[in-house]
Amino acid sequence: DAGVTQSPTHLIKTRGQHVTLRCSPISGHKSVSWYQQVLGQGPQFIFQYYEKEERGRGNFPDRFSARQFPNYSSELNVNALLLGDSALYLCASSLAGVYSDTQYFGPGTRLTVL
Amino acid sequence: GENVEQHPSTLSVQEGDSAVIKCTYSDSASNYFPWYKQELGKRPQLIIDIRSNVGEKKDQRIAVTLNKTAKHFSLHITETQPEDSAVYFCAASIYGNKLVFGAGTILRVKS
Numbered sequence: 001d002a003g004v005t006q007s008p009t010h011l012i013k014t015r016g017q018h019v020t021l022r023c024s025p026i027s028g029h030k031s032v033s034w035y036q037q038v039l040g041q042g043p044q045f046i047f048q049y050y051e052k053e054e055r056g057r058g059n060f061p062d063r064f065s066a067r068q069f070p071n072y073s074s075e076l077n078v079n080a081l082l083l084g085d086s087a088l089y090l091c092a093s094s095l096a097g098v099y100s101d102t103q104y105f106g107p108g109t110r111l112t113v114l
Numbered sequence: 115g116e117n118v119e120q121h122p123s124t125l126s127v128q129e130g131d132s133a134v135i136k137c138t139y140s141d142s143a144s145n146y147f148p149w150y151k152q153e154l155g156k157r158p159q160l161i162i163d164i165r166s167n168v169g170e171k172k173d174q175r176i177a178v179t180l181n182k183t184a185k186h187f188s189l190h191i192t193e194t195q196p197e198d199s200a201v202y203f204c205a206a207s208i209y210g211n212k213l214v215f216g217a218g219t220i221l222r223v224k225s
Contacts, residue, residue: 004157033212033213035213040218041217041218042120042203042205042215042216042217042218043158043203043213043215044215045212045213045214048211048212055211056211056212058212090157090158092213094210101146101148101163101165101207101209101210102148102160102163102210103148103160103210103213104160105150105157105158105159106157107156107157108157
């Protein structure tokens with residue numbers, strides 16, 4: 001049974017560029033959440049999507065956006081990259097989103113902004 | 115919003131000893147408290163979780179306790195082994211939505 005998958009594994013961008021990160025949830029899971037983990041810190045919540053609708057947004061600027069597709073996979077987009085956006089971006093999936101609690105994390109995408 | 119504080123930031127124990135990590139949360143509406151273990155360069159892995167209608171939960175060498183009145187919860191690892199060395203994160207949420215994480219505890223088990 002496949003777990004949460006993310007692509008790409010690593011990414012190097014320069015300031016001002018745009019990036020798209022992708023996530024496929026565990027089969028049968030309908031909710032996807034995105035987290036940013038800066039080195040040495042705990043993950044910080046960015047977005048949650050359930051049944052293609054945004055169900056929660058963390059304290060991140062409008063440069064960050066996301067969407068969920070009919071097959072429940074998700075994309076995280078970051079525009080106008082800043083050096084401070086360098087981090088591990090984690091995707092987590094859960095069964096039903098609203099009242100189903102356990103979140104399972106993917107391996108993450110390591111983004112480096114130069 | 116919710117705020118989670120975690121202590122200690124680093125913890126060194128001798129193999130076979132017990133380790134305890136403590137977390138406090140601020141939002142009394144939080145009702146789901148997972149613990150994740152993250153090894154270097156790997157994904158956070160759920161090791162145990164507890165819901166607000168339960169005061170304690172055990173899974174082999176791992177246990178979690180919850181005190182809703184004081185708004186704190188703790189992770190207990192007994193008979194520690196070198197493979198327990200990792201970063202441990204506590205988190206709090208309402209029904210699992212928007213997990214708010216603590217800053218993490220680096221656990222080193224010395225053999």
